[in-house]
Amino acid sequence: MQEDTLLQLNNISVVYSDVIQVLKGVSLAVTEKHIACLLGSNGAGKTTTLKAISGLLKTENGKVTDGDIVYEKALIQNSPPEAITRRGIIQVLEGRQPFKYLTIEENLRVGTATRWGKPYGKDLEMIYDYFPPLRKRRKTLAGYCSGGELQMLVMGRALMAHPKLLLLDEPSLGLAPLVVKEIFDIIERINREQGTTIVLVEQNANMALRIAHYGYIMENGRIVMEGEAADLKKNPDIKEFYLGMGAGGDAKSYRDVKSYKRRKRWL
Amino acid sequence: MDFFIQLLVNGLSIGFLYGLAAMGFVMIFKSSSVLNFAHGELMALGAFVFLVLIGWAELPVYLAFPLTLVFCFVLGFVVERLFLRPLIGEPLIYVIMLTVGLASMFKGAMLLIWGGNLYTFPDFLPEGLAIQWGSVNIPPVYAVSIVIGLIFLMLFGLFFKYSSQGIYMRSVADNQPAALSLGVHVRKVFALSWAIAALVAGMSGIVLGIINGINVHDLSSIGLKVFPVVILGGLDSIGGAVIGGIIIGLLETFTGGYLSTSLRDVVPYIVLVFILMVKPYGLFGLVEIERV
Amino acid sequence: MRKLHFHPCGNFNDRYEQELTIFETDFGRTAVLAGLLILFAVVPYASSAYFLYILNTIAIMSIAAIGLNILIGFTGQLSLGHGAFFGVGAYAAAILATDAGFPFLLAVPCAGVITALVGVLFGLPSGRLKGLYLTIATLAGQFIIEYLLVHWEGLTRGTMGIVLPEASIFGVALGGDRCFFYIAYGALILMTLIAVNLMRTRYGRAFVAIRDNDRAAEGMGIPIFPYKLLSFAISSFYAGFAGALWAYYMVSITTEPFNLGLSVEYIAMVIIGGLGSITGSIFGAIFITGLNEGLRWLTDILMSTNILSAIGLSMAPLRELAFGTAIVLFILLEPRGLAEVWRIIRSNFRLWPFSY
Numbered sequence: 001m002q003e004d005t006l007l008q009l010n011n012i013s014v015v016y017s018d019v020i021q022v023l024k025g026v027s028l029a030v031t032e033k034h035i036a037c038l039l040g041s042n043g044a045g046k047t048t049t050l051k052a053i054s055g056l057l058k059t060e061n062g063k064v065t066d067g068d069i070v071y072e073k074a075l076i077q078n079s080p081p082e083a084i085t086r087r088g089i090i091q092v093l094e095g096r097q098p099f100k101y102l103t104i105e106e107n108l109r110v111g112t113a114t115r116w117g118k119p120y121g122k123d124l125e126m127i128y129d130y131f132p133p134l135r136k137r138r139k140t141l142a143g144y145c146s147g148g149e150l151q152m153l154v155m156g157r158a159l160m161a162h163p164k165l166l167l168l169d170e171p172s173l174g175l176a177p178l179v180v181k182e183i184f185d186i187i188e189r190i191n192r193e194q195g196t197t198i199v200l201v202e203q204n205a206n207m208a209l210r211i212a213h214y215g216y217i218m219e220n221g222r223i224v225m226e227g228e229a230a231d232l233k234k235n236p237d238i239k240e241f242y243l244g245m246g247a248g249g250d251a252k253s254y255r256d257v258k259s260y261k262r263r264k265r266w267l
Numbered sequence: 268m269d270f271f272i273q274l275l276v277n278g279l280s281i282g283f284l285y286g287l288a289a290m291g292f293v294m295i296f297k298s299s300s301v302l303n304f305a306h307g308e309l310m311a312l313g314a315f316v317f318l319v320l321i322g323w324a325e326l327p328v329y330l331a332f333p334l335t336l337v338f339c340f341v342l343g344f345v346v347e348r349l350f351l352r353p354l355i356g357e358p359l360i361y362v363i364m365l366t367v368g369l370a371s372m373f374k375g376a377m378l379l380i381w382g383g384n385l386y387t388f389p390d391f392l393p394e395g396l397a398i399q400w401g402s403v404n405i406p407p408v409y410a411v412s413i414v415i416g417l418i419f420l421m422l423f424g425l426f427f428k429y430s431s432q433g434i435y436m437r438s439v440a441d442n443q444p445a446a447l448s449l450g451v452h453v454r455k456v457f458a459l460s461w462a463i464a465a466l467v468a469g470m471s472g473i474v475l476g477i478i479n480g481i482n483v484h485d486l487s488s489i490g491l492k493v494f495p496v497v498i499l500g501g502l503d504s505i506g507g508a509v510i511g512g513i514i515i516g517l518l519e520t521f522t523g524g525y526l527s528t529s530l531r532d533v534v535p536y537i538v539l540v541f542i543l544m545v546k547p548y549g550l551f552g553l554v555e556i557e558r559v
Numbered sequence: 560m561r562k563l564h565f566h567p568c569g570n571f572n573d574r575y576e577q578e579l580t581i582f583e584t585d586f587g588r589t590a591v592l593a594g595l596l597i598l599f600a601v602v603p604y605a606s607s608a609y610f611l612y613i614l615n616t617i618a619i620m621s622i623a624a625i626g627l628n629i630l631i632g633f634t635g636q637l638s639l640g641h642g643a644f645f646g647v648g649a650y651a652a653a654i655l656a657t658d659a660g661f662p663f664l665l666a667v668p669c670a671g672v673i674t675a676l677v678g679v680l681f682g683l684p685s686g687r688l689k690g691l692y693l694t695i696a697t698l699a700g701q702f703i704i705e706y707l708l709v710h711w712e713g714l715t716r717g718t719m720g721i722v723l724p725e726a727s728i729f730g731v732a733l734g735g736d737r738c739f740f741y742i743a744y745g746a747l748i749l750m751t752l753i754a755v756n757l758m759r760t761r762y763g764r765a766f767v768a769i770r771d772n773d774r775a776a777e778g779m780g781i782p783i784f785p786y787k788l789l790s791f792a793i794s795s796f797y798a799g800f801a802g803a804l805w806a807y808y809m810v811s812i813t814t815e816p817f818n819l820g821l822s823v824e825y826i827a828m829v830i831i832g833g834l835g836s837i838t839g840s841i842f843g844a845i846f847i848t849g850l851n852e853g854l855r856w857l858t859d860i861l862m863s864t865n866i867l868s869a870i871g872l873s874m875a876p877l878r879e880l881a882f883g884t885a886i887v888l889f890i891l892l893e894p895r896g897l898a899e900v901w902r903i904i905r906s907n908f909r910l911w912p913f914s915y
Contacts, residue, residue, distance in 0.1 A: 056448060061356075085450025097445035099438045109431060110438040114450035116431055154445075161450060302691055304639075353891055360637055361890055363691065364830055367639070368886025371823050375880025382876075491702075491819075494695050533706040536699035543684035543696055 006032040006197050007053065007089075007165060012067035012077065014045075014052050016060065022048045024221040025067065030165070030199055030214075035191050037200040037208040037229070039242060040218035046201040047094055049218070050167045053199070054091035055081035071165070086114050088164035092157075094201075095173060096150040100143035104134055107142050107153055111160025120160065127156040130186055148179040152186075159190065165197045166190075172204045180204065184211055205242035209233050217242075273404075274524045275517070280409040281478070282516020283416030286509035288471040288489075289496040290423065291464030293508045296497070297440040298460040300359065301351070304366040306468055307490010308373035311483050313339050313469020314476035315377060318386055335473065336466050343465025347458045355454070370487070377483045386481040412474045419467065420509060427505070436460060440503075488532075495535035499542055501549030510550065581755055595748070603740045611736040617841075617848045618743035619805045622750050624828040624840035626797020629754060631826070632835035633763065634790040635770030640681065640697035641825040643704035644795045646817025648674045648802025650708060653721040653812055663726040663733070667746075667803040674799020675792040677704075682791040693791065701819055708814040720813035723806055739808055746804060747841075750797065754837050757793070766790050767835075820879065827882045831889050833898030842897040850885070854878050 007030040014023040023045050030036045038046045051057045052064050053071075058080065069077040076084055099107050108127055112120045128135040131152035137145060142153060151171055158166060168187065172180040188211045191198050202208035209215055215232045217225040225232070232238050288310060295303050316338050320331035350369060354362050399405075427433040438446045439456045447453055472486055479485060496515050500507025515535050523531035542549065582588040603611065627641050638644075651670035655661040661669060678700075685696035708715050715721070726733045726742070733742060757763050765786050768776035777783050806812050824847060832843025854877055889896060 054448065056444065059444065059447060081447050082450055082452045085448075090450070091448045093445055093448050097442050097448075099441035099445065101441050102434065102437060106434050106437075109434050110446065110451065111449055112431060113435055113446075113452070116435075157449060302694065350887060350891070357894070358635075359691070360631070360635055361894060363637060363694065364631075364826060365887060365890045367823060367826055368830075368883045368890065370883065371820075371879045372883025372887060375876045375878070375883055378876030379880060491698065494698055498695060529706070529710060533702055536702045539699045540681070540684060540696060540703070543688070543692060547684070547688050547692065 004032045005029050006072065007199075008070045009049070009053070010067050010070065012052060012069060013065050014048050014057065014062055015065045016062040018063075022062070022221050023052065026218070026221070026223055027067075028216050028223060028226070030197060032197055033191070033195050034213040035187070035198045035200055035211055036214045036216065037202055037212035038216050038218060039202060039205045039208060042203075044218040045221040046218055047169055048221075050091055050169055050199065050201060052077070053084075054089055054167055055079050055084040056091065085161065088162070089167065090114075090158040090161045090163035090165075091167040092154050092169060092171070094169040096147065096154050098142035098145070098150050098153055101141060103139050103141055104145070104149075104153060105138040108134075108157050108160050111157040114161045123160050123162075127159060130159070130190065131156050147175055148183075151175060151179075151183055155183075155186070155190075159194075159196075163196060165199065167199045167201075169201045170203060171200075172202065172207060180207060184208075187211060205238070209243075270524065274520045276405050276409055278517035278520035279513060280412040280416070280516075281475075281520060282513035283509070284412055284471045284475050284478075284512070285489075285492060285496050285516050286512025287416055287419060287467055289493040289500070289508035289512050290420075290505055291467035292493045293497055293500075293503065293505050294436075294460045294467075295464045297503050297505075298436060299351075299362075299457050301362050301366065303464070304363065304491075305346075305370040305373060306464075306493055307487035308370050308377070309339070309342070309465050309468040310472030310475065310490050311377060311481075311486035312342065312373065313465075313472035314481045314486060315381060315483075316469070317473045317476070318388060318481055322386075322389060332473070335469060339469030340462045340466045342469075343462035344458050346465070347461035351457065351461065352454065355457075370490075374483060374487050381483065383483060385485075386476075388477055388481070408474070408477045412478070415470070415474060416509075419470070423505070432459070492535050495539040495542075498539050498549055504549065507550055581759075598744065599741070603737045608736050611740055613848060613852055615736060615739055615743045615808060617844050618740075618747045619801050619808065620825075620828065620844040620848055621747055621841045622804070623798050623801035624825055624832065624844045625750060625754050625837055626794040626801070627825050628829045628832070628834065628837065628840040629757075629766070629797070630790055630794035631829050632833075632839075633758060633770060634766040634787060636787060636791065637691060637694040637826075638697040638791070638794065639694055639819070639822050639826075640700040640704065641794075641798050642817050642819065642821030642823075643701045644674050644678055644798035645802040645805070645821065645825075646708060646814070647677050647704060648799030649806035649812050649817070650715055650721070650802075651799060652803030652806045653723050654714065656723050656807075657721060662728075663807065664728055667800060667807070670803035670806075671796045671800035674802065675796040678795025678798075679788060679792050682788050693787070701822055705814070705818060708817065715814070718814060720811055722811040725810075726807045743804060743808070746800070750800065751837060751841070754797075758837070762786070762789065770835075823886075824882060827886045830886050830894075831896055833896030834894075836896070836898035838901075839896050839898030842901065846885075846897060847882070850881055851878065854881065 009026055009028050011025045011027050012023055013021060013025060015021050026045070026049055028036070028038075028049075038049060040046050048057070048062070051060070051062070053069060053076075055076070055078070057063065058078070064077040067077075068075050071087060071089065074087075076087065076089075099110060102110070105124070108124060109120065112118070112123075128138075133149050134152055134156060137149065142150065145153065155168070155171065171183050171187065175183065184207050187198065187200070190196055191211075200208055200212060209229045209232055212229045215227060215229050216223050217232075217238070225235075225238075227235070233243070288306065291309075292303055292306050295301055313335055317331060317335040320326050320334055321328065324331075326334070346369070350365060351362065354365060427437060435446070435451045436456050436459065438449075438451060439453055443453060446456075468490075475486065475489060492515065496511040497508055498511075499514060500509070500511030515538070518534055518538065519531050522534045582591070602614070606614070623641065623645055627638060630636050630638050648670045651673040652666045655666040655669055656663070681696050681700035682693060685692040709717055711717075726739075733739060758766075765776065765781045768779065768781055769783055769786055769790075773783055828843035828847045829840060830843070831846050832841065833839025893899060
């Protein structure tokens with residue numbers, strides 16, 4: 001384990017309801033103050049990996065059965081989520097889960113749960129600076145906000161907890177391309193300015209690899225490939241399967257779409 | 268006319284107490300969607316503990332009242348810890364049957380200790396609180412119950428609206444996984460909602476005990492009246508619980524005054540069936556939006 | 560000759576019929592038949608009148624408990640009005656037998672049907688809602704029915720109670736505990752058979768589907784509302800049927816016993832016996848009746864000794880305490896009830912002495 005590794009997963013297996021094995025030996029390491037992205041198709045186990053880290057597996061009757069998760073030199077696998085969040089790991093759930101009947105500001109205040117009783121006025125200001133649209137709507141119920149605003153809200157809510165490690169699960173889900181770009185810019189800014197380490201799970205591989213430092217590709221509950229983001233972008237397989245380009249690197253036109261698929265090299 | 272006003276005042280003050288009791292019930296329902304059938308027993312227990320403190324231990328009221336509330340608060344915590352926590356994650360119907368079991372357990376225990384007799388508190392409310400208005404006489408208890416009702420409603424309103432702990436509790440009711448992901452201690456919230464519910468129940472039990480006398484059977488059957496109250500107000504609306512309580516309280520006293528005393532105790536349930544027929548989510552309840 | 564079936568070491572069913580069988584082995588079937596034979600041929604003549612009374616009570620309670628189990632254990636809906644529905648059955652039978660002059664054989668099933676209709680009346684408003692609204696509606700039903708039983712004097716004669724004529728079948732009088740033993744247990748076997756077989760039909764499977772996931776059940780094309788209501792009607796029918804038998808057995812009935820306490824008692828039977836198990840309901844009825852009689856016996860002993868009579872008087876609430884504690888302990892420690900305990904005991908003897 002290197003000095004600046006914040007989080008390390010060693011060969012973990014996750015089983016749901018004692019029967020369904022989802023992760024089959026996942027290992028990854030996240031360097032402090034870096035952005036690591038986790039790519040893969042649906043059902044590859046990306047979300048499960050995040051939930052294994054944040055301890056939310058428990059509520060879904062899942063368990064880390066093998067391997068260990070090391071965070072700041074302490075073992076945290078299968079700890080309750082209250083304990084893990086208090087160590088500074090906050091997960092932003094997939095599909096934006098706002099508290100619909102709370103106002104924007106109240107939503108943000110829930111983020112102070114890990115440090116109850118401490119002042120939070122400055123943090124609110126900081127969040128409103130990062131996400132200006134939220135300031136205008138601070139008194140509206142979250143249930144009435146648009147998708148983009150909600151994504152900002154849930155990220156802001158997580159930032160309120162002063163996370164050292166932020167787990168983002170598909171922040172681009174269901175958003176317009178322009179909004180996606182805005183969100184990713186903010187993610188990069190948060191990483192740069194706050195020094196927050198980020199693990200990013202994405203379908204939008206193009207965007208994710210643009211801001212990430214390091215990337216992992218997951219398939220069927222395994223990590224099948226990893227590398228520096230820049231290297232991954234150049235990899236012909238990644239290009240074809242995730243970035244939608246021809247093997248040559250140029251954007252693929254519909255004419256060239258093959259009716260068969262080249263066998264993935266890592267299988 | 269005077270009779271009418273008298274009934275109105277009585278109904279209002281009893282209604283406030285029902286509303287208070289129902290508020291505790293709604294709190295438990297909102298945070299953990301458990302219907303608590305032992306609510307009346309918690310009310311009775313509060314009244315009896317107060318009786319013991321004030322009658323047997325002869326403590327002054329200003330000491331006995333807070334002590335009772337503290338006891339109820341702790342009791343709520345303990346009940347949640349011992350009986351409810353092991354069942355987190357089990358099907359809801361088990362939890363609800365558990366509260367049915369708890370209800371008859373508490374009731375039996377109280378009957379064993381105090382028997383089915385009717386007790387009254389020693390008179391401690393100063394007569395000066397009584398309000399004489401024309402020929403309408405409002406006894407001190409009713410005045411006190413309205414005041415207590417209003418004070419606690421305001422306190423709870425402020426607590427849930429502005430305090431961090433209140434916001435955490437609402438967040439759990441709203442979206443439990445999201446609350447968990449932000450580090451809200453969900454089990455603590457469950458325990459806290461039971462503790463607060465027991466506290467509120469105990470308090471309304473004391474005041475109802477002053478009005479009607481303290482009897483295990485009476486108080487625990489009043490506890491079941493929270494069901495018509497909350498159905499009327501909407502199961503998940505705290506404000507609705509209070510308004511439902513007032514409506515039920517008025518309805519009861521007017522039925523008792525104008526129609527017949529025996530019908531008095533059934534009227535809330537007839538209203539309940541009627542409400543289920545025409546406006547099943549209550550007057551203020553949220554219609555749940557289900558996405559599959 | 561057909562080969563005898565024994566328990567295999569594991570689950571080797573390869574056809575649905577095998578999953579559905581009531582008796583997995585020939586030994587089980589023989590044991591049950593032999594047990595019934597002993598029950599009918601030996602027990603009535605070998606036991607005292609008091610013991611027969613307990614046995615008859617158990618049979619009647621079992622029928623009602625089976626009904627409640629269909630609702631709670633199989634359909635996942637909680638009813639707090641089972642005691643009142645039991646009372647409706649009792650009063651329906653009494654009124655039919657006295658005012659309308661119905662014979663015993665007709666009055667009992669008719670009482671069941673009337674109770675089912677009353678149940679549907681209370682189930683209608685709540686059935687269309689999701690969640691546990693039925694529980695709340697049945698709570699209202701409990702109180703409203705109790706009130707009507709006392710105050711609708713034109714029909715129920717209020718607190719006076721009703722005295723029933725002696726039960727008779729085709730002119731043969733059926734007085735006495737021993738005669739009634741055959742009726743009660745005949746009815747219990749009939750109702751158990753109906754319940755067990757009902758649960759093997761599409762209706763039973765629909766109930767279980769609704770219990771396990773109502774949304775998924777709806778997606779599979781099960782109309783939830785009619786099925787919930789049907790389950791509630793069946794459950795009420797069982798309660799009414801048992802109530803009618805009870806009325807005939809007691810000869811005279813009053814309004815007192817059919818209170819919320821009785822409803823809780825039935826819930827206790829179902830939980831202690833085991834949710835979703837027909838035999839469990841019978842175990843539950845045995846357990847609760849035994850507990851009741853045990854506590855009464857204890858009270859009697861204390862009352863008869865002069866010094867302790869004061870303590871004896873205060874024993875009455877012990878019943879409530881004991882029920883409550885039993886419910887709570889069973890839910891916390893063995894949520895599947897006595898039926899599960901029985902299954903564990905049985906599987907220990909399975910393939911004895913070489914269990915796995």
